[in-house]
Amino acid sequence: MTQVRSPQKDAYTMILEAIDGGVYRPGDRLVESELADRFGVSRTPIREALQRLETQSLLTRDGRSLIVASLDHNQMAELYAVRTELEGLAARLAARHATEEEVQVLRDMVEEDRALLDDPGALARANRRFHKMIHLASHNRFLVQQLDLVHRSMALMATTSLAAQGRGDDALAEHLAIVNAIARRDEDAAYTALRDHISVAFVTRLKLDSKERHEF
Template identity: 50%
Template sequence: MNGSEIYHRLIGLIEERVLKPGDRLREADLAEEFGVSRTPIREGLKRLEAQGLAVHEPNRGMVVPTLDHGQINEVYFMREVLEGTAAGLAAKHASKPEVEILQDLVSADRKRIADKDSLVRSNREFHRRLCLASHNRYLVDQIDHLRLSLILMAGTTLDTPERRETAVEEHAAIVDAISRGDCAAAEAAARLHIAHAHKTRLQQI
């Protein structure tokens, strides 16, 4: 197992809450757990640190960071800007098959409201497809990097059935604007969607 594989395994453990904010990331313990030498562990931790998913604390070493209120606000502010831009670009550049995929996801999600875990997975796929439809690789890279910060936050904004239903209809509004080629409406709908998710997240703290 190389450093890149260790990095992705650690991301998975953070996402699954096996590793939680505040947990120490000891090289020796991780090397034993993964059955590898410290070298790939060190490489994986350096990459994790570069992505903001590990920080070095005095007298504790490397730990999974905790996002404070201000950092959460910053993450959602940037999501609103970047994903709003992606939606606007998608209205201009998305192909017919890309629009149909987004429409199919919305249709399927309307039947998944009661199944939180399934909807959470589908929600990630929707946002991934939406960003890809922008046809701007640099924007996609920035959004992917930003989304990594979300795994440091406990739970999901889709915890309640009410928010799940509202979120799906917000997705529908985004896709409708994209299908009409209305860049301004698509951006506005995406920004509103992220703003509502931000409000929900703050209520969960």
Template identity: 45%
Template structure:
């Protein structure tokens, strides 16, 4: 009964069962609890979430539209997996868009934006040496740069890419050398934004994303050899 009571309390926070199912399943995918390739069975999810199959079906449809689920032959919907070509495409697109976000932030960031980014970097440097914690701070910093661009269309486009990053498995910050490198690159991005040097901000952000892509490819190569 305790689990059911907790689930009902969670459900009460949402306007509908479909919204609850969507938010819960999306959170489980984003948090890595539902791994790429995991089959999404309506009946099983309905029983676990304590809602009927209709809102589950609606939630699954939305998650598929988000690109987080794909239809697999003979097995139905599953959490999406990216192949090597997809990973390259993802990082290339992310490099272009995040570079643009940094460039615009150098032009349009206000004092509140700058202060927020400084605070985030300070917290990042003091965070535990834990990949999950580091990934969370990394996302917050990139979100702050994006917010400082003050471009709503760019925000929407990058949200899709950031969602797709969760499909890649363990964060690149799990690599011991990547944490210090990433933090140094974040500082360089903020320095360029504070100096209103849009060209430098874009170049540094592009290099930052490119370095992450290189680490990701090494990690995928090592996993393939295991």
């Protein structure tokens, strides 16, 4: 197995990014020796990382094995309820505190992401970067920490809502509306635009999940 060495990242970060990137999907079994080989580290930091991920409910037990956790319908609804409010707050605070440079970066992201419309995976990664930029533009470290926790749990969803037909175009239009509201310093409009954006994404994801269930 090819080793992926990244001395700048610890075992926890590498495993989390592998889950987030779809290398390991809900239900996949994680084995210490295989992970150590893949990432080119010893088994001790791998073991510690797995224990940490289990504590955070990103991994769960299946007998003696650890597998990537999955979210049922109720858990997904609970996660989106929290995400919607926290993301809306981040947009509101960004409208109040974002620098002109941060607003420009957000605007550039929307334009650059148009080139990714035919690649749902790349667009999903770009989407996470866009939202992270809004979190940082809120200039509230405690909110950023809570949103980081929420987005870790988002990695447990097997599909991206951006995979739905036409969703990429709509999502970018919604992103632009959010950026425009932040640029106008319209806190209420920014809050509403981001909440609506997350709500549409949730509806899309529910439809995708329903379709997948009926295909099996």
